[in-house]
Amino acid sequence: MQRPNSAPKEANVPIIDMAALRNIGSEERSRVIEEIREASCRFGFFQVVNHGVSEPVLDEALSVASKFFDLPTEEKMKLLSGDVHKPVRFGTSLKNDGDKVQFWRVFLKHYSNPLNDWIHMWPQNPPDYREKMGRWSEEVMKLGIEVMTTLIEILGINPTNNLTQKIENGMQVVAVNYYPPCPQPELALGLPPHSDYSCLTILHQSSPGLEIMDSEDNTWKLVPFVPGALQVNIGDHFQVLSNGLYKSVLHRAILNNSETRISIASLFSLGLDDKVDPAKELVSAQNPKRYRESSLRDFLNFLANNDFGSEGKNFIDILKLKNN
Ligand code: OGA
Numbered sequence: 001m002q003r004p005n006s007a008p009k010e011a012n013v014p015i016i017d018m019a020a021l022r023n024i025g026s027e028e029r030s031r032v033i034e035e036i037r038e039a040s041c042r043f044g045f046f047q048v049v050n051h052g053v054s055e056p057v058l059d060e061a062l063s064v065a066s067k068f069f070d071l072p073t074e075e076k077m078k079l080l081s082g083d084v085h086k087p088v089r090f091g092t093s094l095k096n097d098g099d100k101v102q103f104w105r106v107f108l109k110h111y112s113n114p115l116n117d118w119i120h121m122w123p124q125n126p127p128d129y130r131e132k133m134g135r136w137s138e139e140v141m142k143l144g145i146e147v148m149t150t151l152i153e154i155l156g157i158n159p160t161n162n163l164t165q166k167i168e169n170g171m172q173v174v175a176v177n178y179y180p181p182c183p184q185p186e187l188a189l190g191l192p193p194h195s196d197y198s199c200l201t202i203l204h205q206s207s208p209g210l211e212i213m214d215s216e217d218n219t220w221k222l223v224p225f226v227p228g229a230l231q232v233n234i235g236d237h238f239q240v241l242s243n244g245l246y247k248s249v250l251h252r253a254i255l256n257n258s259e260t261r262i263s264i265a266s267l268f269s270l271g272l273d274d275k276v277d278p279a280k281e282l283v284s285a286q287n288p289k290r291y292r293e294s295s296l297r298d299f300l301n302f303l304a305n306n307d308f309g310s311e312g313k314n315f316i317d318i319l320k321l322k323n324n
């Protein structure tokens with residue numbers, strides 16, 4: 001496993017103005033659409049500003065997350081589970097791999113859309129957890145739908161295939177990550193390199209630490225920290241849907257030795273059993289189908305049998321069709 005670089009270069013990723021995107025029919029909208037297309041095809045990653053998730057909602061989600069991780073261990077252990085099919089679970093990935101790179105992360109994951117189906121299973125402590133994290137989940141869901149709809153518009157996929165509806169009714173997994181300070185951050189990683197299984201992921205972070213792989217020069221680059229901006233990355237299922245046009249970005253989290261870092265990722269998928277296949281409009285004799293179909297449940301079954309963080313195969317690798 002590659003060790004982190006103590007002084008990584010910054011990634012040159014665009015900052016997309018969502019307000020311009022909302023200005024229907026304007027020239028600036030066409031420009032922003034072009035920026036999104038380019039970033040999604042080149043990196044599979046961009047940041048968004050003027051995104052509509054208000055500052056108090058962002059701040060309170062981080063502070064209530066922090067309060068959750070500060071609870072006594074016994075309280076959190078009630079939610080401990082290694083079963084990837086559980087709708088709410090707490091876990092740790094403090095471990096060594098063969099090359100002695102350690103992973104320093106504690107996490108809480110829960111299903112979140114529609115909120116009323118799941119919120120009663122979320123932690124009861126801290127007492128305002130459900131309210132604050134619920135608000136974040138709902139607001140970021142709206143943003144996620146908007147970004148995913150735009151990404152589909154860019155692909156030119158026929159809107160009659162009810163994909164939009166499947167997205168609105170789809171699964172949202174909120175992953176709250178807690179990375180304690182690490183005395184020797186150059187010997188450890190918060191999260192090992194991975195791509196997200198989702199269609200799309202939106203991340204909110206308390207401090208820098210997210211790195212993406214720049215496939216042009218094959219090096220890790222730090223995502224510049226822009227206060228108030230949210231990070232957007234394409235996941236495996238949109239790489240599949242776009243028949244490889246969009247890239248599911250390889251990313252990882254690095255650590256620091258001075259402060260705890262918290263990130264809240266919201267992963268959007270279709271329903272558990274909805275199959276994602278390359279869009280017909282993007283498959284032709286010249287451009288054959290590159291991936292087999294799969295659902296979120298297929299991914300969870302894969303995850304249950306494959307240790308996340310080992311350098312084995314990623315989910316997207318098993319979806320690739322052999323003939324091209
Ligand atoms: C994730 C993830 C990155 C981070 O939760 O899938 O990639 O910076 N998180 O915490």
Ligand code: NI
Nearest residue numbers: 194195196251
């Ligand atoms: Ni991720």
